[in-house]
Amino acid sequence: MTKQSIRQDTLNALDQMPQALRQVYEDNLLHQLLNKIQRESIKTIGFYYGFHPEIMTPHFFDTLWQEGVQIYLPRMQPKRQLTFHRYQDQDPLDVAFKDRVYQPYNEAKSIDPSQLDLLIVPGVAFKLDGHRIGHGGGYYDRLLEKSTMPTIALVFPQQVYKADAWNVQAHDCAVESLLIARKENEED
Numbered sequence: 001m002t003k004q005s006i007r008q009d010t011l012n013a014l015d016q017m018p019q020a021l022r023q024v025y026e027d028n029l030l031h032q033l034l035n036k037i038q039r040e041s042i043k044t045i046g047f048y049y050g051f052h053p054e055i056m057t058p059h060f061f062d063t064l065w066q067e068g069v070q071i072y073l074p075r076m077q078p079k080r081q082l083t084f085h086r087y088q089d090q091d092p093l094d095v096a097f098k099d100r101v102y103q104p105y106n107e108a109k110s111i112d113p114s115q116l117d118l119l120i121v122p123g124v125a126f127k128l129d130g131h132r133i134g135h136g137g138g139y140y141d142r143l144l145e146k147s148t149m150p151t152i153a154l155v156f157p158q159q160v161y162k163a164d165a166w167n168v169q170a171h172d173c174a175v176e177s178l179l180i181a182r183k184e185n186e187e188d
């Protein structure tokens, strides 16, 4: 299958997921993420402001702040570059892409992404080895190519594909590991 058809099929599957199941999965992903943060004493994360049918990451922010974690969000820049800026409760956000993408303003405190303890990478479809298909901007490929921080992705099972599902291209950068949502809060 082409990347484009996998992208579209996966977005459709996520859009059609029943809300109750989505809730179970998102609770489980937050639980897994908190375990990792505590285990690895993570203090600063690069996250993203999820838009439907992505994971509703804004629901995670309060819990992360309570844990003392600093959240940085990406802002799209010319030439498909991303900068990361501190986001705290009630900070104003700029809206782009037909009201889908919420991003900090340039004035918000920025960080060199390599300084982040963890970067959580968004995406539509993933292989178990971390290769990903995003929304097609190539923003994260450009970032990962030149950065060294630890990377993960939070994914629903519907987003996980076999190694031969699509051909990886030279510019595609993988994330280091996936946290895959499960139905039970079994310990890992």
Ligand SMILES: Nc1nc2c(c(=O)[nH]1)N(C=O)[C@@H](CNc1ccc(C(=O)N[C@@H](CCC(=O)O)C(=O)O)cc1)CN2
Pocket (backbone or CB within 6 Å): 048, 049, 050, 051, 054, 074, 075, 076, 097, 100, 101, 122, 123, 134, 135, 136, 137, 138, 139, 140
């Ligand atoms: N939540 C989130 N924020 C993110 C990303 C992401 O994947 N998820 N990005 C990751 O790189 C960057 C934004 N990239 C984006 C790329 C495309 C579209 C989008 O709405 N695409 C339309 C088609 C656009 C068009 O061509 O007109 C679509 O998907 O329908 C949104 C964000 C930075 N912020």
Ligand SMILES: Nc1ncnc2c1ncn2[C@@H]1O[C@H](COP(=O)(O)OP(=O)(O)OP(=O)(O)O)[C@@H](O)[C@H]1O
Pocket (backbone or CB within 6 Å): 122, 123, 132, 133, 134, 135, 136, 137, 138, 139, 140, 141, 142, 145, 171, 172
């Ligand atoms: N490191 C790079 N340097 C230059 N161009 C790149 C690079 N990475 C990707 N591109 C270009 O960006 C476009 C989108 O790439 P691709 O479809 O892999 O994006 P994506 O991974 O789905 O999106 P995103 O990373 O924003 O979530 C392609 O035309 C690709 O050639």
